[in-house]
Each structure stands twice: as C-alpha cells, then as structure tokens.
Amino acid sequence: MTDSPTKIIRHKVTRLLARREQSLHELRKKLLESVDDKALIEEVLAQFSAKDIQSDLRYAEAVVRGAYRKGKGPSFIERSLAEHDIEYSLVATLIASDDFDWFELARAVKVKKYGEEAPEDWQAKQKQMRFLQYRGFYQDQINYAFE
Template sequence: MDEQTQQKLKNYVLWLLGRQEYSKKELAQKLRMKDASEDYIEQLLSWCESLGYIDEKRYCESFLRRQTNKGLGQKRVLAEATNKGVDRAQLMTLIEEQEIDWFELALETYQRKYGLGDKQLDYKEKAKRVRYMMYRGFGYEEINFAMQATIGD
C-alpha cells in the first residue's frame, strides 16, 4: 500500500471520528470497505487509540445514551451493542452505574407511540402494542407496567 493511500485512509478515519464516536470494530469494517490491508488497519487503529481518538469507554457511554434516547429497552441495547462491537461487560457496568430505569423508559416509549391510555383495548390491538414494545427491547414486566400505568392515568 503506497504512502498516498495510507494518508487518505488516515484522513478518512480522522474525518469519521470528527463526526461521531466509533468502536474499533466499526472503523475496521469501514476501512475494509476502502480495501485497506489488515496490517494497516491494525496499525492505524492503534495509532488512533494511542492519541485518544478512539476510547471504548467513551464510545460505550455515547452508544448507551443514543440508544436510550431512541427509547430502546435493555434487550435491544445489548443486542445492538454486540453488532457494533461494544464490550458487553463494560456496557453492563455502565448500565448499572447510570441506574437506568427501564420501566420508566418503557412508559415514555409507550406514551410517545400511543399517547395516554385507551381504557378498552381489544386482544388484537393489545397484542400489536406488546409486539411493538418487545421489538423495542423491553421485557414483558416493563411492557405490562407501561400499559397499566397509561390506562391508570
């Protein structure tokens, strides 16, 4: 790989990191799409990490904040974290530190989608709403809490 190509790839990585946080796995995938060699990818990512441009803890915090702001539950957050290359143990530690109230988040997500409660829901509509909330990554207890709290208002 010639020096000009290496400089272009380095500039590309810096441009990406200037826009948002990325995990090492995501950056490696983007560099592979640009036909970078595995050796150079490793070298470039190590260089970025040594300068503090890549920080897995900072990325993990950013990722968790983005996902919870989208109204996603813990199951979905953990599933997407695996796809993004986030360290699961580090993410679980961060979730415990931030003391995220998944029940409250489920309630907010439910109310954002469906508004304040309909007293009478037929079986089909209730099943549809439960599926939506499960897709968002909430457990049945959290969904039940959100539905009951909304009906109770």
C-alpha cells in the first residue's frame, strides 16, 4: 500500500525542517519538484506554519545572524531574503535590531581584508570601498570604516 500524497509531503517537509530553518518559498519550490498538486502543498505548508513548525521569522533571524557572522552587510541580507519572499518590513526590523552594529562590522571586515592602515591612494581606497559595497554595506557604513 502506498502512502497518501499528504503523508509524503508532510514527511518531506519534516525532513527538510529537521536539517535547518527554511522559508515557505524554499519549501514550496522543493516540494513542487516532486509533487504536482499545488493546492495540497499549500494546505500542508499552511498547517506547518499554523503550528509554528515552519516560521519565516525564524528563518529570517537565522539568515541575518549567519550573514552577520560571515561579515555580510544589510544590503546583502535584504537581497537574499527578498529572493525567499520574506516581507521587507520584517527584514528591516531584524536588521535594525540592537544586536547588530553594522558600522563596526564594516570596519572589522575592512581591517581583516586590508589592514588598519589607510589606503595609499584614491584607487586603492575605491577598490576597498567597492569590496565593502559588494559585501552588502551601505555607503554611510563604508564611510565609517574609513574614518
């Protein structure tokens, strides 16, 4: 006897969430690879969300903490969470949290990559600034890193 599609979806979601937090968007995408019934997928995902087994908030918090530890700035985080359809107001609230000092992080990332000393010339400074911009820092945070 084969398992029902609902049971298969539930098991797959459970296995995925056991490994790490996942966004609804991410789970939906992975489930659609193996199950064709979109309505059933949405129903099961709604049940997991209602029981707080799956939470976009927890997922976003994990992404923000992980990116911060890796020296990524708020712009990088906003882009990566937007790809997962995480609500912008939630992302902005997490980034604005007092737990994170983006200015000091920008300085630490610059010092780790290029050292304490100021760049020799304008081109070297521009290169370092582009690096910080690539890492997702805003211009005021980048300017702070060079003060």
